[in-house]
Amino acid sequence: MHAWPASEVPALPGKGRDLRIHDTATGGRVTLAPGPVARIYVCGITPYDATHMGHAATYNAFDLVQRVWLDTKRQVHYVQNVTDVDDPLLERAIRDGVDWVGLAERETALFREDMTALRMLPPQHYIGAVEAIPGIVPLVERLRDSGAAYELEGDVYFSVDADPHFGQVSNYTTELMRHLSAERGGDPDRPGKKNPLDPMLWMAAREGEPSWDGASLGAGRPGWHIECVAIALDHLGMGFDVQGGGSDLIFPHHEMGASHAQTLTGEFPMAKAYVHAGMVALDGEKMSKSRGNLVFVSKLRRDGVDPAAIRLALLSHRYRDDWEWTDQVLQDAVERLGRWRAAVSRPDGPSADALVEELREALSDDLDTPTALAAVDRWAALQAAEGGTDDSAPGLASRAVDALLGVAL
Structure with missing residues (x-):
């Protein structure tokens, strides 16, 4: 499966700071100091309602992690999956009277379009659950044969003990x-x-549902958690730097995935940090497919909203916080984007050297985007009020906002 095109990340003078980020497992901040290549796995969508604002907020958070690492002159090895076969997808296909494969392909294509528009950096490996099945089956067999899994009426379960x-x-x-x-x-x-x-590690074939050859497991399809484990171990190995996703994945998904991997390899931990983005609400309730209270990136784009404004709306909230999407949040972002673009459109201005360092410091501090945005606001306000004589300043400010925040001015 292919990902989406990468937008260019401008190089900035100097070097960024190592990232201090909240680790769910320890309950506190850890300083991530990867080697020359930082490794990150972010759990992808189940493609039947893409791309809502909760998705966008999550992938924005981990896009920022990559940008901080790139600014430290590291390479980033980023892996993301697509759960292109699972009960919710099959249920939606039945409800809508469509083929589940076509539904998954259509929604995945829409997700790619939205990620491109929002300037999210793509993964190097974008892997669907279906294409990962040949690598999943041997892992389930190993767990079963070692006594860490057992069969129940043809299904195979992992023993958390x-x-x-x-x-x-x-x-x-x-x-x-x-x-x-x-x-x-x-x-x-x-x-x-x-x-x-x-x-469940392996679900035995059910009548009317898709299934694949599971070798000694029999026909069936994989459980949700082992899918991500197989992909992560294949492309990143154990002890990678960040396991990421929304806070609703802390349990069971990330808990179970870690246990699968640790039992398979005998190594601990699966990831050095477990990082989770907060939930986005609408009208007082968490945005979710089951409630149907979703705001879609594609709908906003069709309505003429600049994707850069959507991204600024996401950035106005700290990634770990739960927050509510409102028309005012978007309007504030549209107005901020206009002020910033006006500031960088002038031929000169106040020095932007300090701004670059303020952005670096804010983002290295657990991705503190509200503080980062406030720093750009101050520079833009100074530009509007007093101007300056540094003819390199507008360009540097624009490149810094693009490189570190992913917003093209």
């Missing part, structure tokens, strides 16, 4: 885990499971 580190990503109570498992695709009440929290 096989991983001594289970629970150390979310640090949730068993009661909360069980509640979230039931809410987020698990089946804690299924009779015969060794532990109610045990997640």
Whole structure:
């Protein structure tokens, strides 16, 4: 599967700072100091409602992580999946009376278009669950053959008790885990499971549903968590720098994925930092497909909204915070974009050297975008009020905003 075109990232003078970021597993900030190549895995969409503002906010956060790393003169090895076969996708296809393959392809194409418009840097490897199945099957067989997984009426389940580190990503109570498992695709009440929290690794073929050859597992399709594990281990290996996604993936998805990988390899941890973006609400409730309260990037673009303004709206909130999308949030972003573009359109202005360093400091501090935006606001206001004599300043300010915030002025 192919990703989307990469926008050019301008080079800035000097060198950026190492990223200090909140790690869900430890509950505090960690300083990430990767080697020459930083490694990141971000969980992708299930393609049936792309691209809503919650998606955009999540991928914006991890785009910023990449930009901070690139500014430190590192390379970035970025991997993202597409869950192009799963129950919600199949259910939507049945509801709409369409072919599930066509639905997945259409929504994935729309997602690519939106990511391109928003200037999100693409992954080097963009892998669908279906194309990953040949690599998933051997991992499930290994877990089963080692005693870390078991069969139940043809399905194969992972035993969470096989991983001594289970629970150390979310640090949730068993009661909360069980509640979230039931809410987020698990089946804690299924009779015969060794532990109610045990997640499915391989679902035996169901009548009327797609299935693939699972070798000794029989015909079926993979569970959600093992999909990402197979892709991450294949392309990044263990101990990569950041596992990213929305905060709704902390449990069960990232918890279970970590346990799968750690049990398969005997190594700990799967990722050096587990980083999660907050949820976006509309009318007081979390934006979600089930509620139908979604704001779509493509709809805003069709209505003539500049993608740079959409990105500025996302940047106006700290990535870890839950926040609410409103017309005012977008209007504020449109007005800010206009002020910034006016400021960089002049032939000279006040020096932008300090601005570059302010942006670097803010972003290295747990991606503090509100502080970064305020720094650009101050420079633009000074430009409007007093101007300056530095003929390189507007260009430098424009390149810094593009390189570090992903906003083209």
